[in-house]
Amino acid sequence: MSRLWRYITSSRLWKSIYRNPYPRDKRSRAMVILNSLALHLHPVRVPKRATRITYTWGLGGLATWCFVLLTLTGVFLMWYYIPTTQDAYWTIVQLQTEVTFGAFLRNLHRWAAHAMVLAVLAHMTRVFYTGAYKPPRDFNWVIGVALLLVTCLLSFSGYLLPWDQLAYWAIAVGMEMGGATPFIGKQVRMALLGGFEIGQQTLIRWYTLHVIFLPLACILLMATHFWRVRKDGNISTPVYEDDDEETLRAVEARRQQLAE
Amino acid sequence: MATEVQRPAGEGKDDLLRTVDEKDLKPVHVWPNLVSIELIGALTITLLLSLMAIFVAAPFYRMADPELTPNPSKAPWYFLGLQELLLHMHPALAGVVVPTAVLVLLGAIPYIDRSKKGTGIWFYSKKGVPIAVFSAIYTTIWNVGLILVDEYLPAGGANGIAPWLKMHGFPDAFAEIFVPIAFMTFIPFSLWTIVKRRWQADMRECMIAMYSFFLASFIVLTIIGTAFRGEGMALSWPWDIPYPPHGKE
Numbered sequence: 269m270s271r272l273w274r275y276i277t278s279s280r281l282w283k284s285i286y287r288n289p290y291p292r293d294k295r296s297r298a299m300v301i302l303n304s305l306a307l308h309l310h311p312v313r314v315p316k317r318a319t320r321i322t323y324t325w326g327l328g329g330l331a332t333w334c335f336v337l338l339t340l341t342g343v344f345l346m347w348y349y350i351p352t353t354q355d356a357y358w359t360i361v362q363l364q365t366e367v368t369f370g371a372f373l374r375n376l377h378r379w380a381a382h383a384m385v386l387a388v389l390a391h392m393t394r395v396f397y398t399g400a401y402k403p404p405r406d407f408n409w410v411i412g413v414a415l416l417l418v419t420c421l422l423s424f425s426g427y428l429l430p431w432d433q434l435a436y437w438a439i440a441v442g443m444e445m446g447g448a449t450p451f452i453g454k455q456v457r458m459a460l461l462g463g464f465e466i467g468q469q470t471l472i473r474w475y476t477l478h479v480i481f482l483p484l485a486c487i488l489l490m491a492t493h494f495w496r497v498r499k500d501g502n503i504s505t506p507v508y509e510d511d512d513e514e515t516l517r518a519v520e521a522r523r524q525q526l527a528e
Numbered sequence: 529m530a531t532e533v534q535r536p537a538g539e540g541k542d543d544l545l546r547t548v549d550e551k552d553l554k555p556v557h558v559w560p561n562l563v564s565i566e567l568i569g570a571l572t573i574t575l576l577l578s579l580m581a582i583f584v585a586a587p588f589y590r591m592a593d594p595e596l597t598p599n600p601s602k603a604p605w606y607f608l609g610l611q612e613l614l615l616h617m618h619p620a621l622a623g624v625v626v627p628t629a630v631l632v633l634l635g636a637i638p639y640i641d642r643s644k645k646g647t648g649i650w651f652y653s654k655k656g657v658p659i660a661v662f663s664a665i666y667t668t669i670w671n672v673g674l675i676l677v678d679e680y681l682p683a684g685g686a687n688g689i690a691p692w693l694k695m696h697g698f699p700d701a702f703a704e705i706f707v708p709i710a711f712m713t714f715i716p717f718s719l720w721t722i723v724k725r726r727w728q729a730d731m732r733e734c735m736i737a738m739y740s741f742f743l744a745s746f747i748v749l750t751i752i753g754t755a756f757r758g759e760g761m762a763l764s765w766p767w768d769i770p771y772p773p774h775g776k777e
Contacts, residue, residue: 297557310562313555319562323650326569333570337577357591364588375581383577385606396637396739397660399646399732406638413635420606427604436592437601441611445623453620466594504648526554 309494311502318503323398327391331419334384335486341377342479349429351475353468356431381423388419400504408496411489418486425478428471439466439474589772598773599759608753609746615761616678616689617708626712630742641735655727656736663719663740670715671748679763716741 276282277289291297298312317323348363348370350356363370392412395401401409428439443466447457462469497503556562603611613622646652651660674689683692693703716738723729723737758764 291559294557297559300559307559307563310558313557314562316554316556317648319556319565321565326565329566329569330573333573337574353592360588371585372578372581375584375586376577378586379577379580379584382605383573389606392634393739393743397656397736398648398650399652400648401638402644402647403638403642409638410635413631416634417631424604424607430588431592433589433592433596433598434587436594437598438603441601441603442607445607445610445614445619448619448622449624450620466592506646506648523555 309498311498314502315505317505324503325390325394327387327394331384331387331391332490334380334387335490337380338377338384339483341373341380342483344373345377346479351429351471353431353471356429356471360430360432381426385419385423388416392416398504402504404500405496405504408493408500411493411496415486415489415493418482418489422478422482422486425474425482428466428474429478431471436466439470587772600757600761600769600773602753602757602773605750605754608757609749612675612749612753612757616675618704621705621708634742637735637739641731643731646732652732652736655729655733659723659727659729659733659736660740663723663737664744666719666722667715667741667744668748670711671745672752674711675752675763 277286287303288296288299291300301307301310301312345363348359348367350359360374363374365371395409395412424438424442428435443457443460446460447453449456458464460470460473461467462473602608610622610627613626616622651657678688678690680687681689681692683695689707690703693707694700719737719741720734723734727733729737752763755766755769756763758769
């Protein structure tokens with residue numbers, strides 16, 4: 269078994285994928301972060317407090333993971349779903365009754381969507397109460413607010429797709445609100461409905477927004493959000509700008525000492 | 529363990545929570561210290577959501593029927609706070625102006641509170657938690673009070689503040705636009721003033737009051753919109769609300 273494992277891990281293919289051995293020492297633990305695309309979102313080392321659950325509750329990460337789950341289950345749903353007013357409802361019925369794991373994956377998609385909205389709201393609240401929006405993270409907070417909006421729109425645009433009573437009338441309420449926009453209410457309503465009432469045009473518009481436009485917008489915003497977290501000095505830690513020089517020097521000296 | 533860099537008690541310029549914990553300064557490797565936590569987090573949420581997906585079916589009612597309006601007819605939960613507002617003011621205000629203003633003001637927070645002081649510290653100072661709790665209670669009382677008055681204030685045939693004002697000869701725009709705006713500005717403004725006077729709050733502490741106002745309003749309105757609005761969107765007890773709503777099953 270161990271010989272087989274050694275054979276695999278010393279193969280060219282394996283080595284072309286994983287540039288360094290399983291990280292067990294200081295150097296390889298640094299290299300695994302620097303050499304991996306996903307892990308490159310992180311710095312090599314973080315202050316101990318950044319790993320404390322009670323500081324972040326991991327909420328941004330959970331929201332991101334919900335997005336991954338939603339993408340995976342969403343692709344599965346797209347295999348069966350037909351976005352026409354005649355077929356939409358019946359493809360969901362078929363999905364739930366005839367497709368293996370169909371009901372499970374639809375349920376998972378639904379609950380993960382709610383979880384993502386909750387996680388994003390909770391993440392924003394955590395960032396606010398820990399003062400993590402302060403400069404230089406100010407613009408990243410703005411991107412975060414945009415991500416909250418996109419998350420809600422993603423969830424809401426998916427609401428219409430099953431074409432059941434819940435879907436139809438939730439969208440009717442939403443259209444009533446959008447149609448009340450001052451001065452351009454009629455135009456907003458027309459743009460969202462693709463006509464004068466909720467119908468085939470509406471369904472195809474919301475479907476396109478839900479499966480292409482909004483996910484792409486979300487990915488773009490997330491990429492910027494994560495990149496800026498790195499650029500703005502990683503996870504927020506207390507700053508001592510108002511402290512006297514002596515304290516600052518002591519903190520810095522101790523930090524250096526501990527880092528060695 | 530607190531280190532020598534901790535400012536001796538009583539010597540601080542203010543009461544910022546400034547204990548520097550030695551453990552906090554020490555850098556640790558992301559692999560395995562952070563990635564292991566992330567993995568456990570991802571697995572936990574996947575497990576919980578999977579269990580929920582196994583045991584709780586996503587709602588799915590009869591096919592959409594434009595002729596059959598369900599009663600009550602509701603948006604998804606995160607918009608029910610806005611739908612609740614819709615009952616109390618002009619639809620343009622509740623559906624468009626307020627959410628836009630909320631997003632813009634949320635985005636503006638770091639440009640109003642510019643100081644770096646308090647970055648990375650839960651609730652900033654010793655006053656942070658009391659201010660947040662007070663703000664939440666203050667907001668909740670206002671919200672619930674206004675909703676009750678708007679539901680039960682008798683005004684001729686109808687109930688509510690706007691019909692009452694109209695009954696007394698005020699124009700529609702005054703009752704449906706001006707008065708709600710006045711309330712929506714007065715509550716945070718008065719809160720800001722109280723927090724400033726009572727706690728000598730600085731900008732960050734005032735911001736904590738404002739965010740707590742937003743959060744408490746969102747939660748209260750969402751709960752009332754979800755669990756306390758029944759047929760005809762009248763206030764009802766959660767157990768009196770038909771589920772699924774008539775016309776949906």
